[in-house]
Amino acid sequence: MKNLLFLPMLMFLSMATAQNLEGSWLLVEVDHQPVNDLETVRIYMDNYFAQGTKEAGTDKFISAAGGEYTLDELYTETYDFNTEDITTLGETRQYEPVEIQKNLLNLTAEDGTTYTWRKISDDTNDLSGNWVITGRQRDGELNRSTPGARRTIKILGGDRFQWVAFNSETGDFPGTGGGTYTAEDGKYTENIEFFSRDDSRVGARLDFDYKVKDGEWHHSGKSSKGDPIYEIWSPYAEAYKE
Numbered sequence: 001m002k003n004l005l006f007l008p009m010l011m012f013l014s015m016a017t018a019q020n021l022e023g024s025w026l027l028v029e030v031d032h033q034p035v036n037d038l039e040t041v042r043i044y045m046d047n048y049f050a051q052g053t054k055e056a057g058t059d060k061f062i063s064a065a066g067g068e069y070t071l072d073e074l075y076t077e078t079y080d081f082n083t084e085d086i087t088t089l090g091e092t093r094q095y096e097p098v099e100i101q102k103n104l105l106n107l108t109a110e111d112g113t114t115y116t117w118r119k120i121s122d123d124t125n126d127l128s129g130n131w132v133i134t135g136r137q138r139d140g141e142l143n144r145s146t147p148g149a150r151r152t153i154k155i156l157g158g159d160r161f162q163w164v165a166f167n168s169e170t171g172d173f174p175g176t177g178g179g180t181y182t183a184e185d186g187k188y189t190e191n192i193e194f195f196s197r198d199d200s201r202v203g204a205r206l207d208f209d210y211k212v213k214d215g216e217w218h219h220s221g222k223s224s225k226g227d228p229i230y231e232i233w234s235p236y237a238e239a240y241k242e
């Protein structure tokens with residue numbers, strides 16, 4: 001009898017694990033046709049997602065989108081930013097139940113369009129998560145701020161990162177960038193694969209120091225322009241807790 005009761009529990013845990021979206025994903029098919037001309041990488045972390053698209057084989061930035069998602073009986077996305085169509089901001093889109101098989105995620109939109117994503121990494125470290133900037137040092141003085149509709153986030157999942165500056169109410173979009181990263185022993189390294197403001201920065205490697213103190217990410221080094229920076233990033237869910 002104990003074994004009979006244990007089997008359903010194992011099945012439930014297996015299903016829950018299979019439905020875990022956290023990590024980084026590559027769009028490989030739309031309507032069962034291979035995606036060869038574009039490269040779209042999506043990151044899921046802490047009930048939030050962000051994606052960036054560039055031309056395959058070039059460094060040309062195409063678009064970015066992201067926001068909150070839910071995964072219950074159905075899968076939904078609510079856009080905080082979408083460079084292709086700002087009229088979708090705040091809009092919630094519903095998809096048929098998520099199917100995850102052998103690291104492939106299949107999503108079917110309400111209009112019948114199907115999207116197939118392949119998981120490319122689910123690595124984790126002490127910076128994995130969705131962060132929003134709440135502190136920046138200028139002229140030796142650290143200034144703290146409370147994020148609102150205008151914000152800068154950085155989401156790290158799998159071995160990928162993406163930062164996004166946007167206004168979720170107006171659609172204003174100062175920029176985004178992303179690529180691969182490592183975080184180990186207080187050293188954080190970014191390898192830029194797309195950058196909306198300046199394609200020439202693609203391929204750059206940026207090295208920083210970091211530490212997590214009282215749940216916040218303290219980040220220091222030099223920006224992509226070579227300017228010294230010291231920033232504090234807070235967990236997104238905590239900064240926007242109602």
